[in-house]
Amino acid sequence: MKKIKYLAFFSYLGRNYHGFQYQILEGQRFKTIQDSIQQSLNNFAKQEVFIKSSSRTDVGVNARKHPVQFVLQRDSKKKIWDLLTVQRGVNFYLRDAGDQIAINEVYQVPMEFDVRNDCLQKEYVFYIDSQVGYNWENPLLFYKQSWCIPDQIDIDRLKQAFQKYLGRHNFYLFTSPEPFQTQFDLFEKELNSFEITHYPNEHFPKIQSIRISVKGKGFLKYQVRYMVGIAVLYAQKKIDENYLNYLLNPTGFIPQDERRNLIRLKAKPEGLFLYDVQYDQKFLHSQIQDDLIVNVPEKQIQDIDLLQQKT
Structure with a gap:
């Protein structure tokens, strides 16, 4: 055989x-x-x-x-x-x-x-659009495969948030821990790079299409979706820099009821693509x-x- x-x-x-x-x-x-x-x-x-x-x-x-x-x-x-x-x-x-x-x-x-x-590196790509699920990069193949946010997003602040994600951090507050995950340092992950591309529409200036690419060795469950969602909160000025720093620098485990009261946002799954693995x-x-x-x-x-x- x-x-x-x-x-x-x-x-x-x-x-x-x-x-x-x-x-x-x-x-x-x-x-x-x-x-x-x-x-x-x-x-x-x-x-x-x-x-x-x-x-x-x-x-x-x-x-x-x-x-x-x-x-x-x-x-x-x-x-x-x-x-x-x-x-x-x-x-x-x-x-x-x-x-x-x-x-x-x-x-x-x-x-x-x-x-x-x-695996050497994984790349995830997330798409955000202000129209209902319209993906500008490939509208036929990826129809309804983006996160629709009708409100305007400050691209500069969005990039500032991802700039803070770069490097090694404990992303404990960017995931949903399982009961068996009892070792706090295992939530540490390193973001190698990111790229945010904005596709403005000259005919319809209120329409936004955003492509977010992140690369790293590995990611936690829901990590990319929380990274995108929390960055959107920051871009829309719903959280400030101090709060973002707090989320990125947890000192230990937090009781479940306290986690529920945190200001966080998990992005919709339809906008996320496992884009490449090297x-x-x-x-x-x-x-x-x-x-x-x-x-x-x-x-x-x-x-x-x-x-x-x-x-």
Whole structure:
């Protein structure tokens, strides 16, 4: 039996999915991105396939390049699937199921490659518009995929807020902590860079379209949405610089009832895109490399499948 590891970059519109990760709540199974991808892989490869993702996007969040790794096995007497066949085959089953998901790129990677640990940098992009969900960068593809804010936003103050986010901070107040997250310093994250682009409309000066790009090694749950929402509050002068500094410099855990009274705003998910995830190019092979194919004796297949499922 031959085994080969693939890395695929998926794009999707998240409005019809309950987030990325597989979910069952009170016996009810929700439709997720992970479900759809795994089912399409199962249908294509005619085997049970387990995937691992670099990120877990929230309900309604979109992606331009969301990396997912998976291993396919093939009988030793049969030809290994080439990358284009995998891309076209999986996309066929996604389209056939009516999913708004597609593989944009697919690579062969070494077996030791890890989609999470080997990530160099992630980029998220957030779109804000003063018209209802109209995305100026790509209005047909991204229709209704932006956060509509009819009130004017001071672009200079918006940039000032993100300038304060730069570097390493404890973003405890920019997330929704889980009960098991008891180590305060684990909320520290570093924002490497940001870019804010404003698309003014010369014919309709009251219409604004804003693109916010942020880059970093990793982000907390809801962090980008809180960063955008709180920056909008600052841009609209609903909070001042001292309050923004307070949110960025928490000294410890805060009781839940006190957190509820904080002036914060979580941006709408439909404006957020996982835009890009970068890896060292040495891992990514655009053609099948025979030396990266693993030959596994039949008796070891079951043990490896169990290990793959756990990881």
